[in-house]
Amino acid sequence: MIYTWPSPAKINLFLYVTGIRSDGYHYIQSLFQFLNYGDTLKIIPNKTGNIELFTEKKLFLKKTNTIIEAAKLLKSKALYYEKTNCTTLGAKIFLNKKIPIGSGLGGGSSNAATVLVVLNKLWRTKFTLQELAKFSLNIGSDIPAFIMGKTSIIEGIGEILHPIEREEKWYLIVYPEIHVLTKNIFSSSLLKSKTQKKPIQLLLTSPFSNDFENIVSNKFKTIKKLLSILSLYAPTRMTGTGSCVFAEFNDKTSAQKIFSLLPKNMKGFIAKSVNTSPLHHVFYKQNKHIFN
Incomplete structure (x- = not known):
């Protein structure tokens, strides 16, 4: 039985607030692109009734985050909709974290989606992906796209998805080691004008x-400098509400060449875009025999 699952990063190829x-939620239009890079989650179901989360160093995490919230949400919905009468559904979850926090790469949302999709099978609660996506809006607006697992244009507050096929590219993702709080950027007084849908x-x-790029780059000069430098070599934008900046290339070699020109202490990685989430690729390829 497979216990370790991908939790991929994403980038927003465009992002507009419409x-x-x-109630304060923003309507958006965004092109949501998966990367073949991300966290991994080892998920082991049990009958203890407890949801326990550990880091890669096997340290128990007591604080609540999207992983714990997702598992508890699935359990409560399963009981409410009588998908199970078992109150002892539990799991041990081990997180191997690679996606930086507050980077605009969707790490927390991706983690929650992986937990919902995988535990739905391991616990045999039998919700559809559409049902999981609807529930997940209680935790975060990016989660439905991770659950559905296809490159998509996102509308509404994150619940309307239009899957598309897009040429897969190579991306140089640079992390300026700045943690940007999404809620602070969305509530910024500088976000006054709306982009026409x-x-x-x-x-x-x-x-x-990206409607947030000027707001964030004017606040963080390091991000502005990164955008300026990388745009000399390739189409460059910020993802989400920051802080990561990405440059787009047709091949891996070109991305590596530009990465080599950056200061040696600059954190980043190179990844290929994929039209199907790595989670879905693994899940549906092996789903026929891993849960029996």
């Missing part, structure tokens, strides 16, 4: 940009 709801075809044929 409105705001009365566009039809999907126009979104894909218009130049890509």
Whole structure:
């Protein structure tokens, strides 16, 4: 039986804020692209009734995060909808963290999605992916896209997904070691104007940009400098609300060449984009025989 599962990173190839709801949630349009890079989660189900999370050093984490929230949410929904009558559903979860926190790469949302998808099978709670995606909005707006597992244009507050096929590229992702809190950026007084909502075809044929890039780069000069340097060599943008900056290349060699030109202490990695989430690739390839 397989216990270790991918929890991939993502980048936003574009990100626009098109409105705001009365409850404070923002309407967006974004192109959500998976990378063949990310965290891994070892998930071992049990009948203790407890959800326990450990780091890669096997240290028990007591604080609540998206992983714990996701497992508890699935259990509560399973009991509510009578998918199970078992209150002893439990799991030990071991996190091997590679995606930086506060980087705009979606680490916390990806972790939650992997937990929901995998435990749904291991616990045999039999929710559909669509049902899991709907539940997951209680935790974070990026999670539905990770659950559905396809390159998509995202609309609404994250619940409307339009899967697309896109040419797979190579990306140099640079992390400036700045932790950006998404909620602070979304609530920024500088986010005054709204981008007009566009039809999907126009979104894909218009130049890509990120409505948060100027706000964040003006606040963090290191990010502004990174954008300036990398844009000399390739199309460059910030992902999400930051702090990671990515440059797009047609091949791995070109990405490596530019990476080698950056200061040696600059943290980053090179990854290929994929149209199907690595989690889905593993899950559906082996799902026929790993749970029996």
